[in-house]
Amino acid sequence: MSRSTEGVEDRIVAKTVDLAEIPIIDFSPFRHGGEAGKRAVAAEIARACTEIGFFYLKGHDVPPKVLGDTFDQSKAFFHRPVEERRASAATLQWYRGWIPMPKREGALDRNSRLFEQYRIQADFPDVPNPDPIFNRPNRWPEDMPAFRDACETHYAAMLALSRDLLRAFAIGLDVAEDTFDGYFDLPICQLSLLYYIPIPEGSDVEVSNTVSHTDEGPLTILAQDSVGGLEVKRRDGTWISAPPVPGAYTINIGDMMMWWSNGKFISNFHRVRNKAGVERFSIPFFLNPDRDTIVAPLPELVARDGGVANFEPVHVATHLKRFYARLEKSPGDFL
Structure with a gap:
């Protein structure tokens, strides 16, 4: 997560609106x-x-089995006893694997993180790099080989789809179709398996599973199960629901694409509130560029905007490490 709203935003209840608010694109x-x-x-x-910075994508050519297998393995993992999940737990020195919900006392509030996660990141074993954040092997449940197979297959499919989406973004911005290709030779992407508990009945209105936020990278490809709970903020400040669409991925723009587009594309706030009374699963794929990429407004777009760059250049690895710095200050909230 990147930018986060103030608490007042999370007291706004999302409206149920026509799906046309978030277009379905073939x-x-x-x-x-x-x-x-x-x-x-x-x-x-x-x-x-x-x-709005969000759309549903159908006609993506990803076989249903790829997604179905990953959801099946995710459910199998999160339904295991805690001690078995803990065997592949992430640490601050090796931040991949299972991340439990933080232990909290007292009433729930807007900062309560009501979900578990299994974090899988890019793995480049042939690239010498002592950095524990960006070049460590993934952790896998040793007795669940199908879990690893499903996740690696899903990761590869999402990366391939992301490369085509980047070309679509470039054409949509009226720049060369291959504009973004060179920034993703060894992309430091992340696949997360997420398990959301239901928000307890009677909780304060501001309580959510994930606090309202934007995503750091250029784009996120989200697979939702049938439960729903994703909510999106419109440009007019209204919050709306973004329910799952069968057979479609939910795509959203992140901060880096907003910066590249000089603000034409919006990196929008979103959150999850699982009020269905049952568990919810989702699988987001976070696309990130190569670690030493400098993200800055594209020169062609700056020229069209009268020479004004609306965002400062950002070094990808430095930007992403800000999140991990938070972990070091308060690891108990995450591990």
Whole structure:
């Protein structure tokens, strides 16, 4: 998570609105419809990224089995006894694997983190790098080989889809289609398996599973189960629900794409409130560039905006390490 809202935002109840508020975009013409199809889909995506920063993506060509296997393995893992989950727990020195909910006392509040996570990141064994954050092998449950297989297959599918989405973003911004290609040679992406408990009945209105926030990277590809609970903030300040759409991924813009676009694309606030009374599972894939990439407004877009760059350049690894610095100050909240 990156930028976070003040507590007052989390006292606003989300409205249930027509799904047209978050457009459903068919990606098939981008891949199979020639140049005209590419440009038509890119225009739809650009419109969504400009207006709300979220859209649903169908026609993505990811086999249903890839997603189904990952959800099955996620449920199998989170339903294991705590001691078995703890065998693959993350540490501050090796921040991959299972991350439990923090231990808290007293009443729940907006900062209560009501979910567990299994964190999987890019793994580059042939790249010499002592940094424990960006180049450590992933932890895996040793007695669940199908868990690793499903997660690695899912990760590869999401990375491939992300590369096509980046090209769609470039066309939608009216810059060269390959503009972003060179920033993702060894991308430091992350796949998270998330398990949300139901918010207890009678909790204060500001209590959520995840506090309202934006994402740090260029984009996030989210697979939701059928329970729902994702909420999105519109440009007018209204919060709306973003329920799952069968067969579609939920895509959102993160801070880095907003910076690259010089603010044309919006990195929007979102949160999760699981009020369904049952457990919820989701699987977000966070795309991140190569660790030494400098993200800054694209020169072509700065020129169109009268030479004004609306954001300062940011070094990717430095930016992402800010989150880990928080862990070092208060590890008990996360581990």
